[in-house]
Amino acid sequence: MSFILNMIREKVASAIQVDVQPAQYGKYPVTVKDISNSVTAGWTLVYRVDKSRYNDDLFSTTGRFAELHIPNFSQLYSHLQVVYSKFQNGEGVEQRYNTRFATYPMNDQLWFTALQRKNGVSITMTVIDQNSPFHMLTTNFFVTISEHTNAPYLVGYDSCYDRNTDTFVDKYNSHMLPPKKRYIPIHKNGADAPSLIKAAGQGAQNGMVMIDENQTEIVYIQEMSNERRMLAGIYERMIMEVAFEKAKELIVNQTPAQALGSFGGFQGFQNQNWTANTAFGQAAAWNQQQQAQQQMQQPVQFQDQPQPAFSGSQGSFQNPIDITKPEINDENLPF
Numbered sequence: 001m002s003f004i005l006n007m008i009r010e011k012v013a014s015a016i017q018v019d020v021q022p023a024q025y026g027k028y029p030v031t032v033k034d035i036s037n038s039v040t041a042g043w044t045l046v047y048r049v050d051k052s053r054y055n056d057d058l059f060s061t062t063g064r065f066a067e068l069h070i071p072n073f074s075q076l077y078s079h080l081q082v083v084y085s086k087f088q089n090g091e092g093v094e095q096r097y098n099t100r101f102a103t104y105p106m107n108d109q110l111w112f113t114a115l116q117r118k119n120g121v122s123i124t125m126t127v128i129d130q131n132s133p134f135h136m137l138t139t140n141f142f143v144t145i146s147e148h149t150n151a152p153y154l155v156g157y158d159s160c161y162d163r164n165t166d167t168f169v170d171k172y173n174s175h176m177l178p179p180k181k182r183y184i185p186i187h188k189n190g191a192d193a194p195s196l197i198k199a200a201g202q203g204a205q206n207g208m209v210m211i212d213e214n215q216t217e218i219v220y221i222q223e224m225s226n227e228r229r230m231l232a233g234i235y236e237r238m239i240m241e242v243a244f245e246k247a248k249e250l251i252v253n254q255t256p257a258q259a260l261g262s263f264g265g266f267q268g269f270q271n272q273n274w275t276a277n278t279a280f281g282q283a284a285a286w287n288q289q290q291q292a293q294q295q296m297q298q299p300v301q302f303q304d305q306p307q308p309a310f311s312g313s314q315g316s317f318q319n320p321i322d323i324t325k326p327e328i329n330d331e332n333l334p335f
Contacts, residue, residue, distance in 0.1 A: 005234070012238045015133040018246040026050070028058065030247045032065075032239055038132035039109040044069040045134070049244065051251065058244040058251075063222060064177040064236065068139065073161060073168035076125075077154070079106065083123055084143050084152060087114040120144030120155075133239065136232030139174040176236035178229065180220040184211075 015036040021029040027048040034040045046067035049058045070076060083104050087093060092102045093114075100116035109129040115122045123141045127134050146153040161168050187196045200215035224230040 005238070008234060009238045009242065012133045012235065013242045015131075016239065016242065018243045018250070020247040020250045024048075028247065028251060030058070030243055032243045034133055036131055036133060039107075039129040040127055040132045040134045040137070042071045043134060044071075045239065047240065047243065049247070056248060056252065058248050060240065060244075063180055063220075064175060065239075066171065068137075068170045068174040070168040070170070072166055074166050076168075077157075079110075079112075080123060080125075080141055080143070080154065083112045083114060084121060087116075087121060087123075117142075133235070134176070135235050136228060137174065137176050137235075138232070139170060141173070176232040176239075178222050178224070178233075180222055182218050183221055185217060185219055 015034060015038070017033040017035045019031045019033070021031070027050055030047040030049050032045040032047070034043045045065040046069065047060055048062075048066045049060050051058055086104060087100070087102050092104065093100050094102065097115075100114075102114045104112040104114070105128075106112065109127070109132075111126045111128050113124040113126070115124070121143045123143065125139045125141065127137045129135065142155045143152050144155060145151070156170075156173075160170060184197050184199055187198070188194070198217035199209075199211055201209045201211035204210045222233070224233055
């Protein structure tokens with residue numbers, strides 16, 4: 001392994017705490033908690049992993065974490081309000097990609113990107129803290145205007161935020177490694193040879209083919225759009241390598257009852273006090289610096305108790321807004 005990869009692996013290994021819960025539906029929930037003094041201190045990634053029947057090694061079929069738990073979310077929530085206010089007031093806003101766009105770095109530890117969309121403002125938060133084992137982790141938030149109160153509303157706040165523990169749990173909008181995409185490889189032997197694929201299926205409408213997946217060669221690829229996404233991917237690969245090795249040891253030491261038990265809930269996500277040297281501990285100083293540079297209005301207060309954006313007996317999320325991305329070249333984005 002190269003020096004740089006070893007350095008990242010050692011940094012990750014010294015900054016995380018790994019735990020594993022009893023299997024649930026055949027998968028083990030593996031939790032990876034940041035125990036460093038970085039901006040993400042206390043944050044936890046959750047992986048749902050399978051155990052190989054041959055050598056007990058653990059692996060993730062998705063190749064990425066399933067959940068992000070953010071404790072002390074009220075502090076980050078305040079920062080999102082500040083970013084939204086700055087953007088709405090036009091601070092640092094420029095026209096790009098045929099829409100309004102702005103970036104707001106915070107203490108070289110977090111980077112916020114705001115983008116105007118059809119029904120609201122998309123705010124992307126990227127971890128740029130060099131001391132964080134979750135370096136380059138990205139989370140997308142969306143602020144729209146509530147139809148019930150006509151006030152700004154953070155989509156998902158009512159369903160993802162636990163007031164009792166001040167913890168926000170995201171399952172869909174955070175990532176380091178990208179999701180896997182399915183492709184059918186093309187085979188070609190020689191410049192003049194025909195291009196071939198190994199596939200079976202039948203014709204469908206509009207020139208499409210309905211394939212038989214059992215008889216079609218399909219590969220799964222995680223695309224990296226730029227060097228920043230590649231760096232995030234390296235960090236997560238190291239996280240999985242270190243965490244799965246530790247989790248394997250923990251599973252081997254479990255009692256049979258623990259190994260077969262049904263997992264009923266995570267532990268260890270209770271509210272924790274943040275140290276003053278984290279970025280959120282320096283929030284007041286950052287805001288004062290910004291206000292000294294340019295006088296601005298008080299941050300817009302998001303709706304505190306929005307109407308639930310859920311429907312159905314299972315509480316499945318029904319997105320009430322169109323958040324389709326405009327056509328943007330990711331190479332030109334800061335993160």
